[in-house]
Amino acid sequence: MVRVCFLLLAVLLGGVACESKSGSGASVPSLSGPAIERNTHPEVIKAGAQLFQAHCAQCHGEMAEGDPQWRKPGVDGRYPAPPLNGSGHAWHHPTSWLQEIIRNGSQPQGNMPAWQEVLSDEEIDAVVAWFQSQWPDQVYAAWYEMQNR
């Protein structure tokens, strides 16, 4: 007697982790609703870039990338200059807050100098417009929505 046994065995060993990152690359004009107008006024951006290089870059970096150690307090217990290019948390704040910290600085608790004696309100606006122009579209859109909530 011949016994024929067909055994079909499917074994799945372990799981295949399939991570998909959502929303990469493409420019996102707005997270919801109509497209957002970014401030791209060339003269304002150019003036802001020059002011930034003259007054801010020595601490915040030429492209506003921040001090590499910005997340850790320095030996004086104060935080180094954070990025302003969209990779830090500057975009969590409304424009009015950004203007205030630039005007008044964060001393004595922090090491950000006050600029109100040096820069006019218009110049501060231009600097903010420049570093905001460095923010990726998605960061800008998230910031915009927060401001208009």
Ligand code: HEC
């Ligand atoms: C002497 C170094 C130094 C210079 C120069 C400087 N900053 Fe700062 N800035 C700092 C430090 C340090 C902080 C963090 C302050 C804190 O944590 O209290 C900071 C914080 C900021 C913040 C808040 C960012 C956030 O995410 O909280 C803004 C905006 C900013 N600076 C803009 C400017 C601009 C614009 C200029 C030029 C006009 C400038 N800074 C020049 C050191 C500097």
